[in-house]
Amino acid sequence: MKLYSSLGPNPRLVRMFMVEKGLAEGEAFERVHYDIISGENRQDEGYLAKNPLGTIPTLELDDGTCLTESWPICEYVEEMHPAPNLFGETPVERATVRKWARLFDQEVVVPMTMGFRAGAGRPMFEPRMTVVSPEAGAELSALADEKWRWFDKTLGTSDHFALGRFTFADLIVFCFANFGFTVGWKLPDGTDNLARFIDTHGQRESAGIWQQAE
Numbered sequence: 001m002k003l004y005s006s007l008g009p010n011p012r013l014v015r016m017f018m019v020e021k022g023l024a025e026g027e028a029f030e031r032v033h034y035d036i037i038s039g040e041n042r043q044d045e046g047y048l049a050k051n052p053l054g055t056i057p058t059l060e061l062d063d064g065t066c067l068t069e070s071w072p073i074c075e076y077v078e079e080m081h082p083a084p085n086l087f088g089e090t091p092v093e094r095a096t097v098r099k100w101a102r103l104f105d106q107e108v109v110v111p112m113t114m115g116f117r118a119g120a121g122r123p124m125f126e127p128r129m130t131v132v133s134p135e136a137g138a139e140l141s142a143l144a145d146e147k148w149r150w151f152d153k154t155l156g157t158s159d160h161f162a163l164g165r166f167t168f169a170d171l172i173v174f175c176f177a178n179f180g181f182t183v184g185w186k187l188p189d190g191t192d193n194l195a196r197f198i199d200t201h202g203q204r205e206s207a208g209i210w211q212q213a214e
Helices: 009-020 045-050 070-080 091-118 134-155 168-182 192-201 205-213
Strands: 002-005 030-033 058-060 066-068
Touching: 002 009, 009 070, 009 168, 009 205, 045 058, 058 070, 066 070, 070 168, 091 134, 091 168, 134 192, 168 192
Parallel strands: 002 030
Antiparallel strands: 002 058, 058 066
């Protein structure tokens, strides 16, 4: 398999998921890195033939099939390599993990990323795609902060959002928060539980390996 990767929270999500699964780069898959700052992924015709949107990541299977979008890629890897389990072992467990992941994706990731593109990330994204006004971006960022606080309250003293153990739901929250730090973002006030959560999972082997790879 080939994993087309880059900087960014979604590539980090897939890369860490692979490590959590014990799938070693260079053995289970080959990683192909793209420079998204220069827009390399949107200029390479060979890559655009595999993923017409030019987004990262893409997982190319041995038969040439190309899977896009981080969440489905992780679900595919889970089905092919079910242990250690990260999505749940029963229908109820899987529904629980997906519930938390979808809530975070919809309530935090969407407004957070749109707000970033309209604000601090505007010089990079405006030439490539339609972005909302700076005023709308600020409102979206505020909405995301509100939901970060809700997730903090829900997390409480736990280190996990679902099943009492590390799952995909924890991984997606960690990846987006941790990557945000690299572009100057900070957790909003009143999220000490999340700060602890991020520090805790930042000690995972998968977090260290990903950072070394970049």
